[in-house]
Amino acid sequence: MNIDFLPLEERHLDQAVQLSNAVGWPHRRCDWKRLLTLGSGVAGVHNGELVATGMHWSFETRLATLGLVIVSPDYKRQGLGRKVMETLLEAITATRIELHATQAGADLYRSLGFKETAWVHQCQGWVADSMAGHVLSPLPPHTLLRAFRASDYEAVIALDEQAIGSPRQALLSSLLAQGEALVLEQDDGQLSGAAICRDFGRGYVIGPVMADGHDAAKCLTEACLVRHSNSFVRLDTLDADLAAWLDGIGISEVDRIPQMVAGSDLPRSGPTKRYALASQALG
Missing domain, CATH: 3.40.630.30 (Gcn5-related N-acetyltransferase (GNAT))
Structure with missing residues (x-):
């Protein structure tokens, strides 16, 4: 052929x-x-x-x-x-290549040298109307949740690099231009987390979400959901506890796929972790 x-x-x-x-x-x-x-x-x-x-x-x-x-x-x-x-x-x-494999494609990727390193929980569903009046969970101590400002740009880029181990400035610039973002600001003015939400497919995608702990990631995700009540929302998370919480409020886990990697590890510094992907394609 x-x-x-x-x-x-x-x-x-x-x-x-x-x-x-x-x-x-x-x-x-x-x-x-x-x-x-x-x-x-x-x-x-x-x-x-x-x-x-x-x-x-x-x-x-x-x-x-x-x-x-x-x-x-x-x-x-x-x-x-x-x-x-x-x-x-x-x-x-x-030097490092990441992908997120369908079950059908995993064998092919293994044959090309990729190895499973984590699982991604694909969670999606309609955000209930009641979320519009939902009272957010308590924030981590000494932390303010607020909308992203232009002056936060460099700090959000730095948080993402800390979580990933490599700078992704072009990606973050594009996502911030497309959608809306929330940040967590500490008393000293430093950011401890950020989440971006944008339109995609049937509704909205929440991601990436990067934070210095599970509670911070949950607060950011919850606030994004409140902003999009009565909308279809998707979030691809690497955190099983966050996936379980989402499932409990009706954003169900519909698939679980392997994250696969070829090449060298990336250096990470600091407490910030990636709790949700920008997308399965973009990581």
Whole structure:
């Protein structure tokens, strides 16, 4: 079968939406376009039809993520997923590559040298109308919850780098421009957590959420939910306790997938952790 593997471009995006819908993913054209603006991809094309995709996003020289590896259901078991992955990996120079695997793709990724390092709990559902009047849980001591200000920009970038181990300035700049953010400010003016919420797919995504502890992450998440009562919300969390709390308020865990990594570890400093992903593609 003669399939051309080309750079993924904006001209492919209408078909990309059809392809992602065919496998049950909620990406709209604007979601694809935002992701393409931040990264690069490959398009598998057969007789003018987009039949496979994959993308990567590189953050400095230390970290890259892989995602949107999709093969049309009509073209399964023909090695297209492996070809897409090999093409993407040839283009990546980062010393660490992360992806979040569907169960169907995990064996392929293992064969290419990726190993499971954690589990991601995909939680989603409709936020009840009653959340509009919900009283937030107590904040950590000596902490103020407030909206993001432009003057917080460098501090939020630093929190994310502390949580990830690599700077992701272009990603955070894009997410902050797209959506809205909340921060936790301590008495000394330092930030101890941040969460970004933006429109995506069927509703909104909360993420990334980075904080210096579970209670802080829960407060940020809860405040985002209150702001989006009577909306469909999704959050991909690495924290089982946060997933259990979300499930208890109706934001159910609908899937659990492995985080997989190839390459070296990233240095982390300080207490800040990543409690929710920007997305399964972006990490």
